[in-house]
Amino acid sequence: xxxxxxxxxxxxxxxxxxxxxxxxxxxxxxxxxxxxxxxxxxxxxxxxxxxxxxxxxxxxxxxxxxxxxxxxxxxxxxxxxxxxxxxxxxxxxxxxxxxxxxxxxxxxxxxxxxxxxxxxxxxxxxxxxxxxxxxxxxxxxxxxxxxxxxxxxxxxxxxxxxxxxxxxxxxxxxxxxxxxxxxxxxxxxxxxxxxxxxxxxxxxxxxxxxxxxxxxxxxxxxxxxxxxxxxxxxxxxxxxxxxxxxxxxxxxxxxxxxxxxxxxxxxxxxxxxxxxxxxxxxxxxxxxxxxxxxxxxxxxxxxxxxxxxxxxxxxxxxxxxxxxxxxxxxxxxxxxxxxxxxxxxxxxxxxxxxxxxxxxxxxxxxxxxxxxxxxxxxxxxxxxxxxxxxxxxxxxxxxxxxxxxxxxxxxxxxxxxxxxxxxxxxxxxxxxxxxxxxxxxxxxxxxxxxxxxxxxxxxxxxxxxxx
Numbered sequence: 001x002x003x004x005x006x007x008x009x010x011x012x013x014x015x016x017x018x019x020x021x022x023x024x025x026x027x028x029x030x031x032x033x034x035x036x037x038x039x040x041x042x043x044x045x046x047x048x049x050x051x052x053x054x055x056x057x058x059x060x061x062x063x064x065x066x067x068x069x070x071x072x073x074x075x076x077x078x079x080x081x082x083x084x085x086x087x088x089x090x091x092x093x094x095x096x097x098x099x100x101x102x103x104x105x106x107x108x109x110x111x112x113x114x115x116x117x118x119x120x121x122x123x124x125x126x127x128x129x130x131x132x133x134x135x136x137x138x139x140x141x142x143x144x145x146x147x148x149x150x151x152x153x154x155x156x157x158x159x160x161x162x163x164x165x166x167x168x169x170x171x172x173x174x175x176x177x178x179x180x181x182x183x184x185x186x187x188x189x190x191x192x193x194x195x196x197x198x199x200x201x202x203x204x205x206x207x208x209x210x211x212x213x214x215x216x217x218x219x220x221x222x223x224x225x226x227x228x229x230x231x232x233x234x235x236x237x238x239x240x241x242x243x244x245x246x247x248x249x250x251x252x253x254x255x256x257x258x259x260x261x262x263x264x265x266x267x268x269x270x271x272x273x274x275x276x277x278x279x280x281x282x283x284x285x286x287x288x289x290x291x292x293x294x295x296x297x298x299x300x301x302x303x304x305x306x307x308x309x310x311x312x313x314x315x316x317x318x319x320x321x322x323x324x325x326x327x328x329x330x331x332x333x334x335x336x337x338x339x340x341x342x343x344x345x346x347x348x349x350x351x352x353x354x355x356x357x358x359x360x361x362x363x364x365x366x367x368x369x370x371x372x373x374x375x376x377x378x379x380x381x382x383x384x385x386x387x388x389x390x391x392x393x394x395x396x397x398x399x400x401x402x403x404x405x406x407x408x409x410x411x412x413x414x415x416x417x418x419x420x421x422x423x424x425x426x427x428x429x430x431x432x433x434x435x436x437x438x439x440x441x442x443x444x445x446x447x448x449x450x451x452x453x454x455x456x457x458x459x460x461x462x463x464x465x466x467x
Contacts, residue, residue, distance in 0.1 A: 060188025087167025217444025
């Protein structure tokens with residue numbers, strides 16, 4: 001059994017890995033790379049695999065850095081099955097179409113700026129169109145958790161709950177390669193325990209090889225309860241100075257967790273009179289998908305739904321879909337909270353809100369998720385004095401608040417505990433760390449070594465290893 005890492009190797013974007021045996025070739029995830037614009041374009045255009053070589057594709061969850069290049073794969077000739085959970089399939093129906101639409105819209109906007117203002121940027125061509133996304137969706141096959149599925153000669157698939165986002169899956173592959181049997185476990189993105197809405201991650205039995213994400217392998221998150229109070233304090237002081245609170249958020253999971261938090265703050269009277277806008281057509285669609293999949297919810301969220309009290313609605317909340325209503329938000333001086341995609345500030349309506357608010361000290365930008373290197377979100381976290389938005393340098397005068405406790409990724413403690421639990425339930429021999437930056441990966445590898453894991457690998461992009 002050979003594993004080749006094409007993406008999310010010593011970085012956190014572009015998840016893409018190949019598993020090969022004597023009889024089959026399987027692609028694990030097919031995500032978009034996010035970072036420097038020119039580098040991202042080049043990397044995303046290079047799939048790194050011949051689509052005709054693949055027997056099957058397995059998708060761990062719907063985030064764009066894991067699913068976003070699937071239409072490109074199909075555009076280049078892939079015609080096989082794409083296995084994922086039913087919830088992820090439904091989410092991708094909205095998210096891949098939205099990705100294509102944003103690419104086309106951003107290309108039109110940037111090319112117009114180049115033509116009108118003579119901006120020094122390369123013209124933009126979308127990676128794929130909405131038609132490409134629709135075609136890709138036709139190959140999706142939904143496989144529920146805990147249902148064993150033969151996907152290729154000698155390879156059986158079973159999904160377990162990863163607890164990261166709605167429908168996220170731990171991928172378990174039972175591989176029989178000419179009589180040699182191995183159980184391979186790929187975490188995709190691993191969730192945290194005791195988070196709102198979703199169930200905790202499961203622990204599959206019998207894994208011999210573990211490929212595990214390592215995004216927060218060098219740090220421990222503060223308790224989610226502390227984040228509620230911190231966000232409430234930030235909103236109160238910003239509204240008091242007549243400013244706006246802009247929260248760049250992934251449309252999937254982070255936005256829903258924020259709404260759940262806002263609901264609790266509202267019930268406590270912390271933000272009783274603050275208008276809250278969710279300005280992301282995709283977030284509206286994703287939230288509707290949440291309501292279709294109670295099988296993914298924890299007991300608290302199920303109790304709310306059973307009592308006809310939506311976790312994602314409260315007085316003063318407004319979902320914005322119309323583009324003109326979105327523009328009106330920027331033109332208004334009304335103090336408010338705006339939650340908008342994308343989470344790393346690399347596209348979507350949040351760019352327009354940042355453009356309108358970044359140069360005023362009254363406003364605050366609240367970062368609630370991991371920001372990859374070379375993204376606009378990372379530059380804001382680093383509090384660069386000037387940031388480029390739509391090709392124009394702007395002064396960063398707004399307050400920047402970073403609340404990493406909202407992250408849906410497992411932290412160092414969670415990752416170590418998961419690896420030890422997997423070892424306790426099987427014959428785990430090798431651990432492969434992916435989806436992390438080098439500093440975090442080295443810290444996690446050292447910690448694993450101190451706990452008796454003697455074979456920990458940190459592959460670079462293009463590395464191949466046989467197990």
